[in-house]
């Protein structure tokens with residue numbers, strides 16, 4: 255039923271392709287840190303205007319919203335994130351980034367599109383251009399949201415706080431995609447939980463400082479923190495059901511300044527990933543319970559302090575919306591469409607649909623040369639040989655990645671918008 259509209263909208267891809275490839279290389283060469291996406295936002299706004307969109311700039315800082323109206327019909331929201339990471343690019347690509355920028359701590363850092371958000375921006379601009387050129391094939395409104403600061407977990411919230419819900423009517427559905435270390439040309443959908451909820455926690459435990467030669471007169475926070483770190487390893491392995499995936503990683507541990515001084519505190523930073531609220535609450539509570547008990551066991555003179563930060567919501571795909579996207583992908587992509595494995599990464603995209611209380615579907619997009627991927631897969635060396643997102647060597651192949659990114663948005667959107 256939707257085959258004809260899909261063919262009509264995709265008819266423009268051939269013409270758009272060279273400009274989209276140029277745009278992608280340009281974005282890749284000029285990555286911007288979270289909340290600093292001003293150049294990207296200006297490029298996006300200009301292209302949205304060219305496509306005939308109503309454009310809202312500066313939504314939640316650098317966020318951009320383009321609305322393409324085409325008569326009565328459903329409203330579909332599509333979201334692309336725009337920010338890059340403080341990573342020094344080592345891809346060796348002719349369009350590699352050599353950009354540096356000042357981060358929020360005033361440090362000069364290298365910047366790279368190491369998460370592939372440049373693919374998302376280019377794909378969404380491509381889809382908008384194709385929809386704009388084939389208005390006879392569909393009806394309704396397309397809301398294209400270009401979000402800042404996904405990597406800081408606060409870009410989607412910033413757009414909601416910046417008035418997004420007042421700028422556009424309530425959409426029927428929200429859609430988003432992410433380029434991943436999967437074969438280029440492939441797309442993968444998943445019902446229910448697809449990306450983990452993430453919570454970072456800063457734990458400060460207190461000792462009593464003193465001379466390294468007189469430990470009996472102190473409470474050593476290094477030993478206390480070491481006990482906490484070891485004991486935390488039992489949370490997932492002993493307290494969470496084997497059927498409920500969860501991760502608890504201590505990523506940072508700081509105490510002391512000199513070999514013969516016993517410090518008065520230790521700071522532990524840890525990260526938790528989970529896929530349901532029950533597991534999430536249990537793990538966070540278990541951390542506090544263990545820290546408090548270890549402090550007591552050590553005779554710590556002060557209650558420990560806990561601070562939660564960089565919190566990402568669970569990405570939990572709506573079954574009906576995802577069934578519609580999955581069917582549309584199967585009809586168009588055939589064998590290149592499949593099930594996306596559960597991802598341990600996290601996203602703040604769902605805060606946009608959750609703010610309206612609307613269903614959403616989020617899918618994965620392959621970005622790795624398919625032959626290279628197959629060789630690594632056959633050798634059982636995907637984790638070793640295929641760079642993943644955030645790696646300095648993560649370099650999606652330009653094609654068929656971009657074509658697939660544009661096509662996936664067109665095909666999925668038409669499941670609602672096809673005339």
Ligand code: ZN
Pocket residue numbers: 369405643644
């Ligand atoms: Zn990322």
Ligand code: ZN
Pocket residue numbers: 369370371404432
């Ligand atoms: Zn990302």
